[in-house]
Amino acid sequence: MSTLRIAVPNKGRLEDPAAELLLHSGMRFEKTTRSLSVPVANVDVELLFVRTEDIPELVADGVAGIGITGLDLLEEAGLAVEVVAELGFGHCRLAAAVPVSSPVQDLAGFAGLRIATSHSRVTERFFADKGIPVTTVPLRGSVEVAPRLDVADAIVDLVSSGSTLRVNGLRPVVTLLESQAVLVQRIGLEGAEAELAGQVATMVRSVLAARRKRYVLMNAPADAVDAIAAIIPGFEAPTVVPLAEDGMVAVHSVVEADEVWNVLPRLRTAGASAILVLPIEQVIP
Ligand code: AMP
Numbered sequence: 001m002s003t004l005r006i007a008v009p010n011k012g013r014l015e016d017p018a019a020e021l022l023l024h025s026g027m028r029f030e031k032t033t034r035s036l037s038v039p040v041a042n043v044d045v046e047l048l049f050v051r052t053e054d055i056p057e058l059v060a061d062g063v064a065g066i067g068i069t070g071l072d073l074l075e076e077a078g079l080a081v082e083v084v085a086e087l088g089f090g091h092c093r094l095a096a097a098v099p100v101s102s103p104v105q106d107l108a109g110f111a112g113l114r115i116a117t118s119h120s121r122v123t124e125r126f127f128a129d130k131g132i133p134v135t136t137v138p139l140r141g142s143v144e145v146a147p148r149l150d151v152a153d154a155i156v157d158l159v160s161s162g163s164t165l166r167v168n169g170l171r172p173v174v175t176l177l178e179s180q181a182v183l184v185q186r187i188g189l190e191g192a193e194a195e196l197a198g199q200v201a202t203m204v205r206s207v208l209a210a211r212r213k214r215y216v217l218m219n220a221p222a223d224a225v226d227a228i229a230a231i232i233p234g235f236e237a238p239t240v241v242p243l244a245e246d247g248m249v250a251v252h253s254v255v256e257a258d259e260v261w262n263v264l265p266r267l268r269t270a271g272a273s274a275i276l277v278l279p280i281e282q283v284i285p
């Protein structure tokens with residue numbers, strides 16, 4: 001048996017980005033549609049491909065040491081597991097919405113309403129905390145059609161773009177929770193399993209950090225280096241390497257991906273040429 005089992009979504013929205021993140025973290029495995037359990041070739045890890053919503057339970061029970069799931073599903077499960085990293089995909093919010101024709105405009109307006117949701121626990125806790133009495137109507141799917149069928153007066157459901165709400169004639173009023181995919185770990189993990197889980201978390205974080213950065217290389221006259229360094233401070237200082245051509249250097253640095261757009265024209269003005277922008281696979285500070 002492997003030292004560590006990782007529970008990974010086997011279908012749905014989080015399936016592809018979760019598998020991709022583990023591959024980018026350096027794990028070698030072949031996912032098949034048939035098998036639940038897949039060994040990782042180069043690390044003492046076994047991947048358990050299971051339903052996203054079962055993952056909080058499987059980690060809390062110790063079937064897997066760590067897992068990838070949605071924060072909303074974790075909150076809904078109400079189980080004690082540790083969130084070790086936010087993974088930057090599967091972004092959505094859990095919102096309370098009403099039909100566009102409803103007079104409800106704010107939180108207080110939900111008092112006395114029937115709310116259809118597949119997140120009953122989070123919904124009940126949210127409204128109870130605010131002192132607003134509501135009745136939940138637990139549904140597993142198609143929550144957005146409940147008001148039209150007069151099963152409920154309002155809904156609480158996951159929203160990303162808001163287009164599903166619009167198509168169903170619904171209007172969001174309040175946000176209960178901001179969610180994204182998270183890496184979770186069983187509380188009380190020990191020994192070799194805990195050590196390996198820590199290594200996985202480090203590798204995953206290094207991939208996430210790298211996605212937000214770019215490696216930038218350029219040629220420049222040696223006397224432009226100070227001006228260039230002021231534009232791209234990099235992690236510490238940029239690397240400056242002499243070129244065969246007298247008085248010319250190559251400057252290497254790391255830039256926030258969102259900043260590249262801003263930085264490039266300023267580098268050219270400062271005298272840089274032959275500028276290359278490269279992706280980075282992992283950043284381990
Ligand atoms: P699945 O139902 O297996 O496709 O995955 C559901 C999980 O994906 C949810 O629990 C959320 O964590 C996440 N998610 C991200 N965006 C959305 C969205 N617009 N609707 C539903 N789930 C979303």
